Amino acid sequence: MNNIKQQALLAMARAYYDRGVCLQYDQRSMDRVLELTPRRRKRLPPEAANSQEILFLDCSGFVSSVYYNTFGYMPPQDLTWHMADRLEGRIYYKTLTGEETEEQKIAIEDEIRAILQPGDMIVYARTTNSGHVFLYLEDGECTDCTCKGRDSYDYNNRKNNIYDRCEIWRRPLEVFFDWVDGVPLRKNRIFDPRVNRIAIIRPMDLVGDPLPQALLRIGAAKDLRCEVTNSAPGLQQAWPGGRVDYRVTVKNLSAEARTAHVTFCPPAGSLLVEGTDTRLNLAGGEEAACTFTVQVEAGNQNLWLEGPRVTVNGLEIYAYRVLLGKEPPAWLPGLCRDVAADVAKGTDALEAAARAYGAFGIPVDGTPGRWVGTRFFLHDSTKGDCLSRQPQQPKVDLAVYSGFGGTGVITPEMATQDGMRVTLITRRDLQPGDLILCSDDGFCEKSYTSFFDGEALHGIFEAGEAPRTLSGEAADAFIDSLFGRFAFVVLRPWQAS
Secondary structure: OOOHHHHHHHHHHHHHHOOHHHEEEOOOOOOEOOEOOOOOOOOOOHHHOOOOOOEEEOHHHHHHHHHHHHHOOOOOOOOHHHHOOOOOOEEEEEEOOOOOOHHHHHHHHHHHHHHOOOOOEEEEEEOOOOEEEEEEEEOOEEEEEOOOOOOOEEOOOOEEOOOOOOOEEEEEHHHHHOEEOOEEOOOOOOOOOOEEEEEEEOHHHOOOOOOHHHHHOOOOOOOEEEEEEEOOOOOOEEOOOOEEEEEEEEEEOOOOOEEEEEEEEOOOOEEEEEOOOEEEEEOOOOEEEEEEEEEEOOOOOOOEEOOOEEEEOOEEEOOOOEEEOOOOOOOHHHHHHHHHHHHHOOOOHHHHHHHHHHOOOOOOOOOOOHHHHHHEEEEEEOOEEEEEEOOOOHHHHOEEEEEEEOOOEOOHHHHOOOOOOOOOOOHHHOOOOOEEEEEOOOOOOOEEEEEEOOOOEEEOOOOOOOOEEEOHHHHHHHHHHHHHOOEEEEEOHHHOO
16 A cells, blocks of 8 residues: 555656646757757646646656655756766666676566665666656556657757647556567667666655645545636737636546535736636536636736636646736737738838838837847857847837747746746737747847738748748748747737837
């Protein structure tokens, strides 16, 4: 019988698994000077993966998130090849030569199986400064975060490979020992010839009691899958005096009937105008939802409307914050038509937008390349030039808060601050009048701009091209490619003070 700490941890791991396709794998999700990538989400609870927001994790990010949200404990090593060499909590360590006999491999497997307890981290490192980590659950089952096939983002081809399945796996331990005549049957196996170190770490010996919220997952909130979505997700926005709808969805994953008590406390700077605490009576396997509407206070001048406090049977359900700004002006549709017409005549999108916005008293620098120097710092790294975002001031620098990224963009806060920058952009996130500024180098010598009119993109989409228009799937493919480019930022000039 598992103790309370093990039960809480296993329930947390199960909660991530239950997010389904809302949770995806990204092998290069660590933002480091040595590995510049567009994604980093860590420490977020399972409910941060919902039908509006995909949560991207790698193997170490998944294991760390499970422990952090169960105990408030973050493993001190983030990279698997560092984890394999840690001493604290390590109960097993083995170096491999790649020339082990079948008898030696059987002996190592037997040693590992004899040691494992629920919650143990099994880590192996390769000679290539890479590796893998997974959690042992119980009864010969383990869980990990990895892909089957390509990584979730194809950086070389600037193409998102979001799968139609969850990338959190629950599978028998045998999977990691699959080998025949010394050859591993699958990728990410312990006896891969490149693996040179194996370790088992037991954080359970280092952590304290489970957090109260974690205990609810094996108590009042057991077998409930919950999420909070809102009417202004991603880079969409609300404004003072406007309204935001929040939908709380609860699914009963058990076969028995359950009651879910939903409570809602509106964010600071807003008033609840519709909805009340609700009890949802759910049959086995049933899903139900309730909606709450808040009105943003007229004097709220913050950049964000923080997430409301939502609980289901006492369990706090993560709710994303909403970007605040101005209500779209009445003249915006006309401006969009004018800019689209100018680009169709061969005018650069940034130049056309600068002229159009200038007519309404909103200055936009129409000089190609100038935007990088005012919105990013340029640095050197072992990978070459890289950029970090300057302090964000949407009402001054015109850039949408967190709406930036690219393979050459990095800043230390990305490793710890949820919302520092977005991890996925679709056409849904853009609003009429937005500009997408891209650069293929740190000095913005290869820069190009496109303009969104609410339906299509107008402008240049590769350095050196002539202006053109993209709509439908072609526009979606370009937006999808942004994270594979060196740098991009989204501007929303009509939000300027």
